[in-house]
Structures are given as C-alpha cells and as structure tokens.
Amino acid sequence: xxxxxxxxxxxxxxxxxxxxxAVGGVSFDAHPGEVRFLIGPNGAGKTTCIDAITGLSKGTGxxxxxxxxxxxxxxxxxxxxxxxxxxxxxxxxxxxTVLQNLDIAxxxxxxxxxxLRARRGVDPSIETALEETGLSAxxxxxxxxxxxxxxxxxxxxxxxxxxxxxxxxDEPVAGMSQDERTATGELLQRIAERRIVLVVExxxxxxxxxxxxxxxxxxxxxLSEGAVAQVQADPKVQEVYLGTAxxxxxxxxxxxxxxxxxxxxxxxxxxxx
Ligand SMILES: Nc1ncnc2c1ncn2[C@@H]1O[C@H](COP(=O)(O)OP(=O)(O)OP(=O)(O)O)[C@@H](O)[C@H]1O
Ligand SMILES: [Mg+2]
Numbered sequence: 001x002x003x004x005x006x007x008x009x010x011x012x013x014x015x016x017x018x019x020x021x022a023v024g025g026v027s028f029d030a031h032p033g034e035v036r037f038l039i040g041p042n043g044a045g046k047t048t049c050i051d052a053i054t055g056l057s058k059g060t061g062x063x064x065x066x067x068x069x070x071x072x073x074x075x076x077x078x079x080x081x082x083x084x085x086x087x088x089x090x091x092x093x094x095x096x097t098v099l100q101n102l103d104i105a106x107x108x109x110x111x112x113x114x115x116l117r118a119r120r121g122v123d124p125s126i127e128t129a130l131e132e133t134g135l136s137a138x139x140x141x142x143x144x145x146x147x148x149x150x151x152x153x154x155x156x157x158x159x160x161x162x163x164x165x166x167x168x169x170d171e172p173v174a175g176m177s178q179d180e181r182t183a184t185g186e187l188l189q190r191i192a193e194r195r196i197v198l199v200v201e202x203x204x205x206x207x208x209x210x211x212x213x214x215x216x217x218x219x220x221x222x223l224s225e226g227a228v229a230q231v232q233a234d235p236k237v238q239e240v241y242l243g244t245a246x247x248x249x250x251x252x253x254x255x256x257x258x259x260x261x262x263x264x265x266x267x268x269x270x271x272x273x
Contacts, residue, residue, distance in 0.1 A: 012061035024220040034212035044217040084159030094144030105158035149180030166196035185210040
C-alpha cells in the first residue's frame with residue numbers, strides 16, 4: 001500500500017450544466033490522516049464536486065489520486081483506481097442481508113473464481129468491514145430493517161470492502177440521532193487514519209467536532225479554507241451564513257461559534273424555514 005503518499009488533489013475544477021457554472025474553478029486537496037470537510041450553503045456545488053471526482057459529471061481542470069488523473073475516466077475505472085463514494089440518500093439493497101450487500105459490493109473487485117471461493121466462508125475484507133463499522137452482529141439482518149444510522153454504516157462498509165484509497169461521503173449524518181452521529185464521526189476518524197476521507201456535510205456541529213481541515217464553497221467557488229476555528233472566524237464565511245442576503249438560503253448551515261451566543265440564536269431561528 002502506498003497510502004502514506006496518497007493524495008486527492010483537485011485543481012481548478014469546473015463543471016457546467018448547459019452554460020450554468022455549478023463549479024467554477026475549485027481547488028483543494030485531501031490526505032490520509034485528516035478528516036477533510038467540504039461545506040457550503042445549498043447549491044454551493046459540493047455534490048457536483050464529488051460527482052465530477054467520481055466521473056458522474058463531466059468536469060475540466062484536474063483531479064488526481066496519487067499519480068493518476070481521474071478526470072475523463074469512466075465511473076467504473078475511477079472505482080477501480082480506489083475512489084468510493086456514498087450518496088445523499090442511502091442506496092443499499094433493502095431485501096438483502098447485510099452480508100449479501102457486502103458480498104455484492106466486494107464482487108466489484110473479484111474474479112469469478114474468487115467469488116466462487118468466497119462462498120465457502122466470509123471474505124476477510126468483509127469481516128474487517130463488519131468489525132470496523134460495528135455491524136458484525138447484524139450480518140444476517142435484512143438491510144431494510146436496519147436503523148437509519150446502520151444503513152449509512154452499511155454503505156460505508158460497502159465502500160470499505162472495495163479497498164478504497166479515498167472515500168467521499170455526501171451528508172453521511174443527515175437524519176441520524178446524536179449517538180449515531182458520534183459513532184459515525186469516530187468511524188470516519190478511524191477510517192481516515194490510513195485513507196483519504198472527504199465529507200460533505202450540512203451539520204455544523206458535526207463538522208466542528210470531527211473536521212481536521214475545511215473548505216467552504218459558495219456559488220461554485222472556494223470561499224475559505226483552513227482549520228475549523230480559522231474558517232469559523234472568517235468574516236466572509238460569517239457573511240454567507242449569517243448575512244441578510246444569504247440567511248434565507250442557508251437554512252441549517254449557519255456557522256455557530258461557541259463563543260458567539262448571538263449566532264446560536266440566529267441558527268435556531270433559521271432552522272424552521
Ligand atoms: N444535473 C444538473 N443539471 C443542472 N444543474 C445542476 C445539476 N446538478 C446540480 N445543478 C446545479 O448546480 C448547483 C450546485 O448543485 P449541488 O448539488 O452541487 O449543490 P450542493 O452544494 O451539493 O447543495 P446541497 O447542499 O443542497 O446538497 C445548483 O445550483 C444546482 O441546481
Ligand atoms: Mg449536495
């Protein structure tokens with residue numbers, strides 16, 4: 001494994017939809033050993049960045065993983081190069097058990113022969129993913145009756161069995177309970193020890209607790225970047241999240257610094273919209 005030398009480097013990424021610039025020249029990088037966050041108001045271009053990195057949307061500029069250029073490559077090739085992602089809504093096979101879901105995910109990388117061999121027992125990569133995500137006891141449970149949090153963890157486990165070098169997660173804690181959020185944050189920190197982890201998230205509290213480094217997008221451009229405290233203290237970020245013009249469109253996204261109770265009030269009021 002070359003994990004230590006790995007980096008996901010996005011340079012001047014642009015994505016247009018029929019002339020509308022959704023991502024207008026975004027650059028950032030992510031490395032193993034940090035939980036990298038991408039935040040920003042609705043429509044900022046976060047999901048589009050992930051779509052472009054994973055080959056779902058066409059982009060220009062450059063996205064490299066290690067020494068490999070990803071832009072212009074088909075989705076399946078990018079998966080095989082080691083990029084895994086989750087979507088804003090969980091996509092597991094509800095009728096199948098946890099183990100069956102994982103077997104299908106692992107099959108993406110396996111030859112017919114090794115799939116045959118795998119029938120004799122649980123693949124070690126699946127066993128590891130079950131342990132890592134805390135789903136060992138649920139292996140025979142149909143995915144449809146898992147809790148919301150467990151479904152998200154299953155999606156993460158489905159990425160892990162593919163041995164990814166980079167995991168991109170789009171709003172992984174949306175709809176989760178507080179305990180599930182904490183478990184997810186700790187899981188992402190463990191995963192990030194040896195892999196690239198990029199998290200798109202609306203939940204500011206979650207971001208504050210688990211982010212190593214944050215990039216804030218706004219209208220398809222990088223507005224601010226740095227450690228959590230740095231980004232929160234950036235007047236440009238405060239304006240986007242709390243400014244009169246932006247407040248109505250940034251519901252639930254308000255950056256709330258512990259030291260500024262007035263901001264907490266504004267955030268609470270904004271949540272109802
Ligand atoms: N397939 C598409 N065709 C046209 N416009 C699109 C398409 N996908 C996204 N957009 C537009 O691009 C902009 C960025 O969208 P994107 O989904 O990346 O935002 P986001 O930051 O993920 O927002 P959210 O927080 O709401 O998920 C939005 O204005 C959106 O309407
Ligand atoms: Mg999105």
